[in-house]
């Protein structure tokens with residue numbers, strides 16, 4: 158239907174709707190395979206029948222969707238179809254690595270592909286909307302939700318946002334396989350105080366404009382359909398009521414035309430936030446800030462009629478939100494085909510084998526090898542005795558991570574099965590050794606020690622359970638629990654070569670003895686349905702590890718937040734100067750920094766070349782670096798391009814990522830990492846937070862991680878009057 162006819166239909170509907178029906182369109186109900194918050198009273202089917210529900214979250218599958226939609230289009234007065242939304246963050250039925258792991262692949266094509274495949278599966282299950290991508294830049298491993306984002310860097314989160322929005326919304330050739338994305342949680346949720354979930358956020362305007370807002374801007378530029386404000390406040394203003402950010406910035410300045418959806422119960426939570434006395438005030442604040450859809454608080458339903466009576470809101474304001482919801486349903490194609498995309502058989506790894514292959518590829522591209530002393534890895538496949546020890550060694554279900562709503566545990570592959578399949582000529586013994594986080598049983602520990610002693614190499618698989626990561630899973634000590642420490646000590650003490658495998662959703666603070674005692678360390682995080690096979694591909698050498706950390710791993714909790722983009726300060730760190738910025742009891746930097754990661758081959762970097770040394774504001778500077786594979790096997794190099802502005806109006810980070818590239822290089826071959834860097838990307842927010850570029854020198858640096866000592870650099874002179 159063309160825009161005009163659609164517009165007419167929508168206006169005709171609005172003219173005919175009662176207030177209750179309008180508020181129904183603005184209400185999203187959890188009906189309910191999975192509930193992630195409080196549940197509203199009343200029979201959901203009865204509410205649907207009365208037109209009191211506009212869309213449903215957390216329901217999927219042929220029979221469920223068909224029946225709910227039948228009620229909407231046959232039994233309601235106006236026959237307006239429902240929309241269905243689920244948190245499809247890293248896979249629907251086939252589960253991909255958690256975002257924090259997948260971001261480590263630094264691979265835009267991969268990010269796009271897994272989003273497209275997720276949309277493909279979810280739309281076949283009747284879903285038209287996902288609450289993703291999650292774009293909360295985070296530098297705090299205490300926060301459980303760090304697992305959902307693309308790590309510590311704003312630019313990576315921007316690129317991740319673009320790829321995910323394209324993959325969910327636009328990449329499928331068949332329009333029925335496109336899913337609306339809702340970028341969340343706007344904004345700075347990743348900066349909750351002390352990493353405590355839902356806590357206050359008190360960040361500077363500069364941090365907002367430099368770090369937290371850009372990924373959302375990228376998503377909006379890419380055409381994301383929706384935005385979800387975060388539960389939290391920012392500097393005392395609850396995001397659910399934030400007119401400055403939701404209305405003035407997002408809608409007016411950025412020109413966002415899509416839908417704004419509250420987080421679960423967040424409008425009602427304006428009361429405990431202490432900015433509304435009752436539901437009428439809460440609903441008023443949210444509506445006036447530009448929130449169209451109330452997810453599960455009942456505030457629009459109960460509060461807006463009272464707000465209208467009190468003269469706090471107008472019918473026009475309500476109609477504006479209703480219009481947006483109906484336009485969204487129109488754009489989803491639901492008026493034409495309420496069962497759009499739905500298929501009888503739920504698609505998953507068993508029904509779409511290509512997705513399983515793709516998930517395995519995604520998982521191996523996301524595994525980061527950070528230590529490999531004496532080239533312990535890859536392990537020989539010829540008859541060695543392998544031990545898979547630890548609470549995560551045989552936990553396939555946990556590999557799916559926090560948002561795996563439709564993922565089936567029975568389809569997931571854990572480390573043990575992966576090793577058994579991948580090393581058919583080896584003996585693979587298993588002993589759990591201890592639970593994930595509980596008292597250790599001496600008999601179980603003894604068995605694990607015995608199993609280690611009988612082996613040639615031990616994979617010591619430590620980590621957390623997936624219900625201990627994600628939402629409402631903050632920790633003051635993100636580190637191995639006591640029982641896992643005890644197990645690790647005992648296994649390392651056997652003297653056998655140990656590969657430490659970390660299956661967590663966040664950086665863990667590891668004790669030095671554990672890292673020193675392990676010959677190799679693999680950061681596996683949660684790799685999804687195919688985690689175990691992907692792991693075996695890497696440790697067996699079928700896949701040369703290519704991932705790099707998108708998040709720094711601190712030495713100590715007290716260093717948090719620690720990330721590569723720190724400022725120089727007025728007293729730059731100097732180990733020989735007691736009055737420079739420093740810790741008395743810990744190094745200044747993290748244990749593993751952004752970009753760290755090893756390969757089974759070595760890359761040698763040539764000098765950095767630049768096609769001009771002086772450039773104007775609208776120029777594009779071409780930067781190149783030759784990369785040679787000096788080792789014995791093919792491998793993928795990741796080259797990061799950074800900038801450092803040494804003198805500006807405000808202090809600048811010592812390094813800022815501006816681009817990255819991946820190159821597959823054969824042994825002995827040299828390839829070129831080539832970047833087209835727009836000079837405008839070197840701008841920074843000035844005093845007024847508008848992009849500002851100064852004349853003068855900017856250092857351009859490149860290399861394989863954010864370790865400054867290993868970067869090659871050139872300098873560029875910016876002279877804005879030169880061109881344009």
Ligand code: BGC
Nearest residue numbers: 193194244288341420421628
């Ligand atoms: C989370 C959101 C999620 C929503 C719906 C909330 O608790 O904060 O990220 O989209 O639930 O499941």
